[in-house]
Amino acid sequence: MYLIGNIALILGIVISLYSLAANIIGMKKNNRKWLESARGGILSLAFVTSISAFLLFYILGTSQFQFKYVAAYTNNQLPLVYKLAAFWAGNAGSLLLWAFLLSIYAAIIVLSKKKQNNMIPYVSNVLLLNILFFYIVMVFNANPFEMTDTIPADGKGLNPMLQNPGMVIHPVTLYMGYVGLAVPFAYAIAALLMKNMDSGWIKLTRRWTLTAWLFLTIGNIVGGWWAYLELGWGGYWAWDPVENASFLPWLTVSAFLHSVMIQERKNMLRTWNLSLIILSYILSLFGTFLVRSGILTSVHAFGDSNLGTYFLIFMAFMMIFAIYVVITRYQLIKKESKPIEAYFSKESSFLLNNFILVAAAFAVFFGTMYPLISETLTGTKVNVGAPYFNKVMAPIMLALLLLMAICPLISWQKAVFERFLKNTLAPIIVALLFAGALVAMGVKGIYAIIGLTVTVFMFNVHLAEFWRGVRARRKATKEGFLKAAFQLTRKNQRRYGGYIVHIGIAVIAVGVISSNAYSEEVMKTVNQGESFKVGNYELTFNELTETEERGNGIVAADIDVKYKGKSNGTIHPEKIFYGTWPEPSSEVAIKTNWKEDLYVVLSSWESKEKVTVVVKINPFVSWIWAGGILMMIGTAIALIGGKTSSFFRVNGRQAGVQS
Known part of the structure; x- marks a missing residue:
């Protein structure tokens, strides 16, 4: 196992270097054989990396403690699912996961049948560098396959x-989001190197970008859910x-996804789009740097790591390389881009959306790095x-919600103000x-009421847009x-x-505003049989029990719950004592309703x-998870959607009935 694993890692370096060189030679000499050889190298690389990943899963699942990584992150009592999840619990495994995902993405690209063969050598070389x-x-x-000096029992x-x-899902989805951003970045750099300033690279990477954004969304939502359940402090962010490091690229990719629509339709905002996708890619590396550098304290960071220097150097190299390519092509980018024609238009609203999202990213970045x-x-x-983040981000997010409400009602090119007022009247009322x-x-x-009111306005605008489209379709089709x-x-x-x-x-x-503004918290020391009230709940402590499960000691409080005087069952908040960890883990008891x-x-x-128990009443937290599911559903629908063959218009906007 040791020999196979290490040979696979060395082959990864050799094949990556060969494929890079073959692509460069093939492009310089315009030699198809060299390019095909590079393509074969990338497919071989995906195969070799898959072997490495499978091997690491195998030694983790079979508890082969002669490997340092297995001994550091698993033991005999650990359930199989968490033995396998230890793949991304430490530095070595998570780096292999990055390499595995990148190699699979690169293989998918070189196997693509689309008319993009002239871009593939450039794109694959950027991915090969990573x-x-x-x-x-x-x-x-x-090295995930490094051996121990002595095999522990x-x-x-x-x-x-x-x-x-949550931690089985959260890291993997974040990695898939981070790695996914390398693909549109590679296409953007390829387009610049080829001096091709049309929107082709955006169309080729729309689904890649949207998929990366989807995984970042899932990662952040599931991470918040995990923190809420596991950390015991009563919050989710x-x-x-x-946490901020994973939020930063989400903000900039959100701006990018809106901005590219302008370039696709109107051939505008090219500089914005290139800058946003480069920034998003660099921020994905920055997030990985933060986790592994140890420069900032975080409950999520890997301990005892000296990998920060490696990531800092690579991040600086890729950033300088990208900036150089943009600067050398800037006159061409600027020359072929069109200006925005009217201030009151969808194009302007999307540009304002970009400013707000980038401002949010800057505020989060500054607050995160200020200690350093x-x-x-x-x-x-x-x-x-x-307190800093809440104070700074609250008005920014409020402005973003307001813009999200207004933007669907504004027409392309130049909006008619009277029509805009007519369409906003009902949602405002x-x-x-x-x-x-x-x-x-x-x-x-007052601030929470304002925030909730703007949110309701935004919600109603989108419902009204759905209703207008449905009504127009029913009128045309009688469905x-x-x-x-x-x-x-x-x-x-x-x-x-x-x-x-x-x-x-x-x-x-709604969930974020309500849970931050209206939560209640009580810490109470109670004797056996004693009751106390928090909000509409009455809690009665019955007994404290001690049990053992898989070698772990569990202390649980048995507590009866009444809601508005009626029995609402029993809850069991716990402390779990692990033999291999100094501090016990809290298992929170939660009763949820809408x-x-x-x-x-x-x-x-x-x-x-x-x-002694800590009791919190958190309003509308379940709405956060429900909203996250809606976001995932909406993104999935957008992912599988393409261009509609024809439309008819309602109130100056596309209503979406196929002729």
Whole structure:
């Protein structure tokens, strides 16, 4: 196993270098044989990397502790699913995962049948540079197949915080998002190198980019869900440096996905699009650098790592290379790009959307790096916490929600203001009535009310857009409501998939605003048989139990719950003591309904008859997860959608009925 694994890693370097050289020779000499040889090299690389990945899965699953990586992240008591998930628990395994995904993506590209053969050598070389980097780091610094000096009887085991279904999904989806951004970046660089400034590279990479954005979305949502269930602090997003690192490329890719529509339709914003995809790719490397450098403290970061220098050098190299290519082609980019014709148009609203999303990314980046900046300039590390991010990001996100509400109502090229007012009237009235109802019910917090009102306005605009399209289709085809809605979405999947994504964001916004503004928290020490109230809930502590499972000690509090005087079952918040880890892990007890979560953590105990618990009432948190699912559904619909053959127009906009 050791020999096969290490030979595969060395072959990864050799094949990557050969394929790079073959592509360069083939392009310079215009020699098809060399290009075909490079293509074969890339396919061989995917095969070799797959062998390495399968081998690592095998030694993890079979507990072969003679390998350092297996001994460090698994033990005999660990369930098989978490033994396999240890693949991405440490540096060496996660680097192999990067290389594996990159090599598979590169193989898919060279096997593509589309009319892009002239771009493939350039694209594959950019990807090969990335693959080569990861193989070099594995061979010389983080070898997943390194052997131990003596074989231990058992391994250290997986970090208890990672023994959760969310951590089986969260890292993989984030990696797929990060790696996926290398593909549109490679096409953008290829287009620049070939001095081809049309929109071809954007059309070729639309699904790649959307897929990467989808995986980043899933990664961030599932990561928040994991933090909410596992960390025991009652929240889902702490503005941790590594959380922020995954949020940054999500923001810039969101801007890119909106901006490319302008280039596809109007041949505008070329510089923006190139800059955004380069920035998104660099931020994906930056996120990986943060996790492995140790320069900032994070619960998510890998410990005892010296890989930060490698990533910093590679990130700097790729950034300088990309900037150089853009600068040398800038006059050509600028020459063939068209200006925006009117301030009040969809084009202008998308450009404003870009400014807001980039401003959000800058605010998050600055807050994340400020401790390092302050330490460099003053010698004192000043930590930036959630209050800074909440204060800065709240108005930015509010402006973004408002723009998302307005943009669907604005026409291309030059909008008619009277028509815009007519289409916004009903959603505005509904939103104002909603705000009035909140005030009448005694809801406090002016900023939260404003945020919820804007969210309702945005939600209603998108529902109204769906309704107008369905009504127009029914009028033309005489179809039933459900069939008309289905056919409308099917024939305009990009547009209405995007609307579903926006509706999902509105649902998430309700959860985020409500849970931040209206949550309640109580820490209570209670004796056996004693009850206490939090909001509409009454909790009664029955007993403390001690059990053992797979060698782990479990201490659980048995607590009866009543909601508005009626029995609502029993909950069991726990502390789990792992033999291989110094600190116990909290297992939170949660009761969820559509409007709030009862969130209970066992904090401590003096005896079996006396415990201290932390109880939180978190309003509308379940809406965050529901909104995330809607975003995934909308993105999936947009992914499989293509161009519609023909449209007819309703109120100056495409309604989506095929003729």
